Amino acid sequence: MQKFYSLILICFFSTVSFWACKTNAPERTIITNANVYTLAWPGPDQDGSTNSAAPFQNGQWNPDAEAIVIEGTNIVFVGDEETALSYRNENTTMLDAKGGTVIPGLVDSHAHPYYFGEDLGKIDLSGLADKESIVQHLLDHQEESTAAGDWILGFGYDEGSMASELLPTAQDLSDAFPDRPVFIIGTHGFTSVANYEAMSRAGITAETESPVGGEIVKDQNGQPNGIFLNNAAELIEESLPAKTEEDFRRIALHGMEVMAQSGYTAFHDAGTNREYLEAYQQLEDEGISPVRVYAMLQATDEQLLKDWMQKGPETESGELFTVRAVKAYYDGSLGIRGAKLIDDYSDKPGHRGISGEDYGFNEELVEQMMEAGFQLGIHAIGDAGNRDMLNFYQRVFEANPQAKSNRHRIEHAQVVHPNDFQRFADLELISSMEPPHMAEDMGWAEDRVGSERIKGAYAWRTFREHGVPLTFNSDLTGSDHNFFYGFYAAITRKNKDHQPEGGWYPEQALTPEEALRAYTSWSAYAAFQEDVLGTIEVGKRADLTILNIDVLNVGEQNPNSLWTGKILGTIVDGRLVFDGFNE
Numbered sequence: 001m002q003k004f005y006s007l008i009l010i011c012f013f014s015t016v017s018f019w020a021c022k023t024n025a026p027e028r029t030i031i032t033n034a035n036v037y038t039l040a041w042p043g044p045d046q047d048g049s050t051n052s053a054a055p056f057q058n059g060q061w062n063p064d065a066e067a068i069v070i071e072g073t074n075i076v077f078v079g080d081e082e083t084a085l086s087y088r089n090e091n092t093t094m095l096d097a098k099g100g101t102v103i104p105g106l107v108d109s110h111a112h113p114y115y116f117g118e119d120l121g122k123i124d125l126s127g128l129a130d131k132e133s134i135v136q137h138l139l140d141h142q143e144e145s146t147a148a149g150d151w152i153l154g155f156g157y158d159e160g161s162m163a164s165e166l167l168p169t170a171q172d173l174s175d176a177f178p179d180r181p182v183f184i185i186g187t188h189g190f191t192s193v194a195n196y197e198a199m200s201r202a203g204i205t206a207e208t209e210s211p212v213g214g215e216i217v218k219d220q221n222g223q224p225n226g227i228f229l230n231n232a233a234e235l236i237e238e239s240l241p242a243k244t245e246e247d248f249r250r251i252a253l254h255g256m257e258v259m260a261q262s263g264y265t266a267f268h269d270a271g272t273n274r275e276y277l278e279a280y281q282q283l284e285d286e287g288i289s290p291v292r293v294y295a296m297l298q299a300t301d302e303q304l305l306k307d308w309m310q311k312g313p314e315t316e317s318g319e320l321f322t323v324r325a326v327k328a329y330y331d332g333s334l335g336i337r338g339a340k341l342i343d344d345y346s347d348k349p350g351h352r353g354i355s356g357e358d359y360g361f362n363e364e365l366v367e368q369m370m371e372a373g374f375q376l377g378i379h380a381i382g383d384a385g386n387r388d389m390l391n392f393y394q395r396v397f398e399a400n401p402q403a404k405s406n407r408h409r410i411e412h413a414q415v416v417h418p419n420d421f422q423r424f425a426d427l428e429l430i431s432s433m434e435p436p437h438m439a440e441d442m443g444w445a446e447d448r449v450g451s452e453r454i455k456g457a458y459a460w461r462t463f464r465e466h467g468v469p470l471t472f473n474s475d476l477t478g479s480d481h482n483f484f485y486g487f488y489a490a491i492t493r494k495n496k497d498h499q500p501e502g503g504w505y506p507e508q509a510l511t512p513e514e515a516l517r518a519y520t521s522w523s524a525y526a527a528f529q530e531d532v533l534g535t536i537e538v539g540k541r542a543d544l545t546i547l548n549i550d551v552l553n554v555g556e557q558n559p560n561s562l563w564t565g566k567i568l569g570t571i572v573d574g575r576l577v578f579d580g581f582n583e
Helices: 002-013 015-023 082-087 116-117 131-140 170-176 194-204 233-237 245-261 274-285 303-312 363-371 383-399 401-405 418-426 437-443 445-456 460-465 483-491 512-518 521-526 551-557 559-564
Strands: 028-032 067-071 076-081 093-098 101-104 107-113 152-157 183-188 191-194 214-218 223-232 265-272 292-298 322-331 375-380 409-412 430-433 470-472 542-547 567-572 576-580
Touching: 002 223, 028 082, 067 082, 067 183, 076 082, 076 223, 082 152, 093 131, 101 223, 101 363, 107 183, 107 470, 107 521, 116 152, 116 245, 116 430, 116 559, 131 152, 131 170, 131 183, 170 183, 170 194, 170 223, 170 274, 183 194, 191 233, 194 223, 194 233, 223 233, 245 274, 245 567, 245 576, 265 274, 265 322, 265 521, 265 542, 265 567, 274 322, 292 303, 292 430, 322 363, 363 383, 383 401, 383 409, 383 418, 409 460, 418 445, 418 460, 430 460, 430 521, 470 512, 483 551, 483 559, 512 521, 512 551
Parallel strands: 028 093, 107 265, 152 183, 265 292, 292 322, 322 375, 375 409, 409 430, 430 470
Antiparallel strands: 028 067, 067 076, 101 542, 183 191, 191 223, 214 223, 542 567, 567 576
């Protein structure tokens, strides 16, 4: 307040008062030549029908604004261009959107973008379909492995299409690299493979016990065959050269920059460890965070949870870095038959997946975090995994009804029993799901669960019909985080090859408006940020994404053209953090 009165006195008495007041005016940005969808109208019905107030008539969407004025970090005007230009002064930056479509900032609500930084200096194995091609690719590109001394590191093979029996073994990798340690990991981190030299450096022998939540796969003689499932990968990773504080900062910043370039103004880091928490905080303190981070504490680090329990959740809206949630794991992935099912796997009789003590979390400690006000997101894939976690939430809410209001989530909610969809709604849970997972899993998912259970898999419409809030994401780097891909998959139920004709279980598809909200306003809700983000309105933070195509109309009329989509600009807190207008 004292600074405010001082400024008034300077402006009143100084002979250069006019310029003094002008110089201290907040910076403004005026966005013109734009097609703006504010999403400020009421959302669609549960069947996808648009609200009568939506700018939608006769199958055509019409942008509800053409210009935006930003002052500092906030939006101060949304509407016609003539009025917007009246805000112009000598402290104004003009941004010509070149006819692009402006939407509320995109949010990837379940992501691990630091993997982009960690994967620098590793060999990309994506698109390889068999052990022979993986080994040959490692040989051909070994000079690209610069991330960790003499280690050969690779990432990105498709775990769904390459179950454990199709992976290379320690022998395969050792034949190619007898003297150098080799370690490769799949798209989701549910499987990994090491050669004998890597296992030797990690001290892994026939006597080494599998960790909780993981498995060291062994051959018929009881010897490790080089394949590690789930958490067992940590046994190898712990033997890699240690990262420094600056390494974590550099890796975190690189991942955030990739998100900005991809049009995302924010992401929810689904399982943040202590080192990356410190990196995100440092980047915010330095004022160089390019995107917002909503951090979910890694439940496997019990001391981390206890430390934050003393601090409590951060509930201030609009911060660039927020810690308000906990991420826990319950079961494994469907691709490697780790998801916990109520009945046997259709393609593996007698097997129902893993969970609980084998792949669970400290329920007592996590319940205490919920009582302390933290949101919880639980990874649950199979129908039994989801049911068990619904039971967990119900027990907690019966003991502590106040905890129910904290917008808890189930991450993936991939296969759900028909009787359990309503329970999501009754327990006021959010379903956090990935359209790319559907597109990438459709080739084998029905083999895993059969023709009946598959009707409750990737069931976005069913969740909507039951009134369950949705938020969409990519689980990157496990799936391609390209927004146009996720949006296309959500509304067509097709993969990147535009297959199958008519879509895979198309009754579960969403409308273009629903899909867009699942990446914007509904994701803001999932992070308690709907009062300051998620729609383009006066008084809200200026988080905006500018696209070269009108995704609502293209989605309605010609979905295949979504693949021509590009990000023109990304604005976070009023700053243009990615400029793609000239690319």
